[in-house]
Amino acid sequence: VHINKTGGTSLISMLAKHCTKEEYVKERWQTDAQAHRSFHSTAHSYIARHGHRVWDDAYSFAVVRHPLARQVSNFFFLLNRCETHPISCTGKRDGRLISTVTVKTSSTEEEKIDAFHEWISKLYQAYPPGNPEHHNFGSHGHGNEEYPTMNATQTSWLVDETGQEIVVKKVFQLEHLNESIEELFEAIPCLAKAKTMSNNNQTPKYPHISKFTKNEITNRIMREVFAVDYANFGYDSS
Numbered sequence: 734v735h736i737n738k739t740g741g742t743s744l745i746s747m748l749a750k751h752c753t754k755e756e757y758v759k760e761r762w763q764t765d766a767q768a769h770r771s772f773h774s775t776a777h778s779y780i781a782r783h784g785h786r787v788w789d790d791a792y793s794f795a796v797v798r799h800p801l802a803r804q805v806s807n808f809f810f811l812l813n814r815c816e817t818h819p820i821s822c823t824g825k826r827d828g829r830l831i832s833t834v835t836v837k838t839s840s841t842e843e844e845k846i847d848a849f850h851e852w853i854s855k856l857y858q859a860y861p862p863g864n865p866e867h868h869n870f871g872s873h874g875h876g877n878e879e880y881p882t883m884n885a886t887q888t889s890w891l892v893d894e895t896g897q898e899i900v901v902k903k904v905f906q907l908e909h910l911n912e913s914i915e916e917l918f919e920a921i922p923c924l925a926k927a928k929t930m931s932n933n934n935q936t937p938k939y940p941h942i943s944k945f946t947k948n949e950i951t952n953r954i955m956r957e958v959f960a961v962d963y964a965n966f967g968y969d970s971s
Contacts, residue, residue: 752923767876800959
């Protein structure tokens with residue numbers, strides 16, 4: 734399950750490079766409500782597509798990340814995309830509200846940090862918990878918004894249709910993935926050909942995460958919105 738901004742693009746590039754077409758299958762499908770693709774499908778979406786028996790029999794895994802680090806990475810990925818592909822930040826395409834902040838990738842470090850906190854507040858005002866489009870706080874819907882389980886949290890990517898039970902068999906932390914990569918190689922032998930974790934990061938460089946931890950409004954919003962992620966994945970919310 735490829736949660737956005739958790740290193741999944743690097744893993745997918747490894748699968749595409751080292752695994753056969755029978756071992757790594759990319760899917761696209763259409764329901765009555767939404768277009769879906771395996772690149773960013775939730776566990777619930779996969780279960781709706783293939784059924785519980787197939788899901789339960791398969792090896793499933795996901796990578797999670799500290800919620801604040803994920804949001805910071807989100808911000809700079811989207812900021813860069815708005816500059817390189819302006820059409821992606823116009824009209825309904827700008828559900829993540831990135832066009833509302835007046836900062837560029839060439840701005841000063843202080844301006845970038847201030848703009849990030851401004852963005853978090855705007856997202857919270859537009860998509861508070863319980864809002865039907867709350868997923869936009871953390872991710873575009875990618876078709877998963879068809880299901881009521883989808884929201885801003887990483888946990889929502891990993892649960893079944895009840896919205897309560899995490900049904901992905903193994904959850905890795907991005908911060909420790911290099912240390913755990915042998916376990917993943919053992920579970921998916923074709924990946925072992927890579928020997929090490931690749932890095933296909935599409936987000937430009939940005940200030941160190943520690944520089945984004947001092948804003949109390951942002952900290953309060955993060956603790957509220959991502960409380961379940963801090964609890965489920967063992968991250969410090971202070």
